[in-house]
Amino acid sequence: MYFEKSEYLSRMKKTQQSMSEKGIDLLLVTDPANMCYLSGHDAWSFYVHQGVIVTLTDEMPIFVGRYMDAFTGVVKTTYLDEAHVRAYSDTMVHNPNHHPMERFAEVITELGCANKVIGVEMDNYWFTAAAFESLKKNLPNATFKDANLLVNWIRIIKSDQEIAYQKRAGKLAELSIQAAADAIAPGVRQCDVVAAIYAAQIKGTDEFGGDYPSIVPMLPAGETAGAPHLTWNDEPYPNDIVIAIEIAGCYRRYHSPMARTVVVGRPNPKVEDVAKIAVEGLEAALDVVKPGIYLEEMEMAFRKTLAKYGLEKEARIGYPTGLNYPPDWGEHTASIRAGDKTILQPNMSFHCIPGMYFEDFGVSISEAFYVTETGHETFAHYPRKLIYR
Incomplete structure (x- = not known):
């Protein structure tokens, strides 16, 4: 058991x-x-x-x-x-x-x-x-x-053992994103990148292996990167393309999702600018996390950051995550969005994913975290920035 x-x-x-x-x-x-x-x-x-x-x-x-x-x-x-x-x-x-x-x-x-x-x-x-x-x-x-x-x-409120499982899932998420980054290159097929992701998700570490996540790897690329739930095919990646990756590590059915964005070839100034804003907004949202606040305060902090740059986001920026089965790793209760009066308590865990999606490109950089007695801690530890290949 x-x-x-x-x-x-x-x-x-x-x-x-x-x-x-x-x-x-x-x-x-x-x-x-x-x-x-x-x-x-x-x-x-x-x-x-x-x-x-x-x-x-x-x-x-x-x-x-x-x-x-x-x-x-x-x-x-x-x-x-x-x-x-x-x-x-x-x-x-x-x-x-x-x-x-x-x-x-x-x-x-x-x-x-x-x-x-x-x-x-x-x-x-x-x-x-x-x-x-x-x-x-x-x-x-x-x-x-x-x-x-x-x-x-x-x-929605996890036990310490559940949090420990999500921490292991966070390590699996780190390995999976790194496997994707290492595999991506011009001419490499999308399916081969996904194979590398799956290998990392399941093989895990010498100490522990992984479970099957509730959602397949999602990695829309190029002009479709603004549609975050597209998966993959067997076509090779061209040069000069942006790939928005969302995966999760999963340990004993407990998830730690993560999104990062890979730039193949020449840097794109527009993508770089949006990525910096997205990370600033993500960190602003995480900075307000502590027991006793309303969940909507995270979204408010993110929205204020975007407003400084003349941007806005219609969709929610996160949800509770943990134990689940296909087709979703979210828990379907609270949402990190305006109007959500859920009061944060220790050992609640969420995936904050303030993806920025446009008609011709998309940027997604996210963190899964849990509420501590004084603030928050992320399950994974991976640089919050674009990955260049």
Whole structure:
């Protein structure tokens, strides 16, 4: 297991307290990050329906999933015993006539909650419209309540062990950015650079290796560098091009994202000017970080820096990060943007990415950090400047 059983039980107590405050009798958790957070289950089984059920009275959750993933995979790798595992038949996988939520409804009925208030994560990638319809059909006397992000908000404050994992992820991010920088050159294929990134992400150090990040390497180049979520192809890089790279190190599912920008060939004065402004704004945002401030104060500091140069940025400049699965390493709760009144507390961790994106180029230089008792500390330590090749 990645954590002591006591830590998982503490997370369960916080979840049950939030459920009680929201009037929820039973919580169905289908987000794999939230499942892992509460149960310790870490597998690529989230492509089929699965979940953990949390009641107000049991200190442990009940895992419900596909038979081949349930007993062996869960009992041997988590703190759950067989009494807290239920399985559904493989005949329910991709079957147009039956849905796995039929089995979930049976378990909920067995628990005496068929007529209770059931919380479901209405807005995540893994709880589909068909899943909800199946639950409603098979639990006609239940009252359903949106419990989206209930567990996510508990996750926003990390334990010391979680922070330690993110620090290791930060080291993996350093190695990955350096691998990209070393590989990039005129004539080198984009896919070969990505291969170098993946090798660094997974091989890691002699002390520890890496996990698969929740997002693939993103490295838009040239005129498309202003579209930050483009990936790669097998074309070679030309000379005189700007490449905006965003990757993450990942250790035991905990992430430390990082963005840096590579200039191949002749320096571009416009790119250099924007990079200096972006770094100044990033550092201004980080400088205000301390417990007790509103999250929006980071964005305000960044915005004031941009205003000095006649620039502005429409998008948010960051989000919480940590434990996650594809397709995202963000936690979907707070945002570093105007109006966010989230109060910073120690061991909250974020990715501050004030990328500057234009129609013909883009610059992205970011930092993942956590809030300390007096300020902040970054997970990685890599120069905040353009990389020249």
